[in-house]
Amino acid sequence: MSRILRLQLSHLPNPFSKPKFQVPLTSLFHGLLGRHHGRSSFRIFEILQDNVGVSPTRNPVSGFRTFCTSKGDLSAKKCVPCNLKELRPMTKEAANILITKVDGWNLVNEGGVLKLKRSWTLKSFVKGLEFFKLVAEVAEAEGHHPDLHLVEWNNVTIEIWTHAVGGLTENDFILAAKINNIQFQHLLRRKVGGS
């Protein structure tokens, strides 16, 4: 029996401002998660249930309803241990929804492995190391770690993926969101012509 999923979209702009509507859970997210419905799939259901809605109206051209994401705050969540046997890599479709919630990060596919990636230019080599120290504190607190690159003395790139499953899990998006919250503006080189 398909469970009915009630979505709360009270704080989204029009045309999704309808307070709530019902859509079948399976028809809404089944394609996002592929065939497996392990623990990580349920976590994704929870994420999507909290943060993804479907427009109450159909697109006049395509006839399809569209997904929309609310402002769920990934940085308030905690990473789970990566050695949970139920943990599975998420589908590209699910990653494409969650990537909209981590400003500045890109979804990349490296050798068949989906990863999150973001780069910054620092004021100096030493500021780059200071940046890594701040990131390391967050990673250690979460028990989930990024790949850190510091090249050409002040160019930093961070990649995040879940090594234990060879792909992306919610942990990676939580860590990216927490890195975005670090106060490191003072370490960054000002953009040319920027303020």
Ligand SMILES: C[C@H](O)[C@H](O)[C@H]1CNC2=NC(N)=NC(=O)C2=N1
């Ligand atoms: C027990 C646990 O799986 C490992 O200690 C953690 C450490 N940090 C980790 N970080 C990342 N990105 N992926 C992992 O699989 C991972 N595993």
